[in-house]
Amino acid sequence: MLLHLVGRYNKYSRELPQTPWFVEGERKQSTSVHELLSAILNNTVKAQDLKFSSSGREDVDVRCLGVGRPFVIEFINPRHTLLTQTQVAVLQSAVNESTHLVKLRHLQIVDKKDVKYLKEGEEEKTKTYCALCLSTQGYNTAALDKLNELSEVSVEQKTPLRVLHRRPLATRTRIVHTITAVPIDLHYFKLYLTTQAGTYIKEFKHGDLGRTNPNLRQVIGVDLDIVALDVENVALDWPPKCSE
Known part of the structure; x- marks a missing residue:
C-alpha cells in the first residue's frame, strides 16, 4: 500500500x-x-x-x-x-x-x-532566479546593457565538474529566456534570469572551464562570482492550491 x-x-x-x-x-x-x-x-x-x-x-x-x-x-x-x-x-x-x-x-x-x-513538462517548464553577482575588478554599465539585450539564448552545457561524481557526462542544450541586470554599486549587481528547467546557473555565469557556452564571463568580458543565488519561481502549475 x-x-x-x-x-x-x-x-x-x-x-x-x-x-x-x-x-x-x-x-x-x-x-x-x-x-x-x-x-x-x-x-x-x-x-x-x-x-x-x-x-x-x-x-x-x-x-x-x-x-x-x-x-x-x-x-x-x-x-x-x-x-x-x-x-x-x-x-x-x-x-x-x-x-x-x-x-x-x-x-x-x-x-x-x-x-x-x-x-x-520537465524540459518545457521554466524557472526564475535572482543572483547577487560580484566583479572584483569592477564593471561598467555598458557591460550590463549587453546582458539586458540578451534573450532566448541557446546554451550548450556539459555536465558540470562539481556534479560529475553523481551524474553522467553529457552535453545538453538549455534556453535562457530572459536576463535582467540591475546595478548596485561599482562591483555588485543583481541578475534576474528566467531559464529552461535544468539550466546550470552557476556554470552559465563562469563557464565551468569552457564546459558551458556561451557564458556571462564571455559576454561582458570580466570575471564574475555569484555571491548568493535564489530560486524565485518554479513554473509548474501543480499541485492544486489549498487554502492556507
Whole structure:
C-alpha cells in the first residue's frame, strides 16, 4: 500500500541540502529538507519506508523562495491513510512550526496517477532566479546593457565538474529566456534570469572551464562570482492550491 503526500516547499537556509548529503561516507550537514518534512509527517502516517522526490533541486547554498518547489513524498506500507484535508493541514502547520529553515504549503493527498504531473513538462517548464553577482575588478554599465539585450539564448552545457561524481557526462542544450541586470554599486549587481528547467546557473555565469557556452564571463568580458543565488519561481502549475 502507498500514500502520496504532495505540496510545495520553501527553503530559507544556505546551509541546508535537499536530501541527506554525504561525501566519501562523511555527512556534511546535520539535516535536510527531506528529513525536516518527512520526520513529522511520518509520525502520523507511520510508514515502513518513504521516498522523497521533487521538481528539480537546488544546491545546498541556494534558497528556494516564491511559492516554493513542488514535491512528493511516497509513504510505503503506511499504517494511517484515511486522513482528511483538515488533518493534513494540521500536519502542514506542525512542520512549519517546527523549524524556520523550511515552510510547507498546499500539502495534500493525491492518487498515484497524479504524481506524474511532477515530472511532466520537465524540459518545457521554466524557472526564475535572482543572483547577487560580484566583479572584483569592477564593471561598467555598458557591460550590463549587453546582458539586458540578451534573450532566448541557446546554451550548450556539459555536465558540470562539481556534479560529475553523481551524474553522467553529457552535453545538453538549455534556453535562457530572459536576463535582467540591475546595478548596485561599482562591483555588485543583481541578475534576474528566467531559464529552461535544468539550466546550470552557476556554470552559465563562469563557464565551468569552457564546459558551458556561451557564458556571462564571455559576454561582458570580466570575471564574475555569484555571491548568493535564489530560486524565485518554479513554473509548474501543480499541485492544486489549498487554502492556507
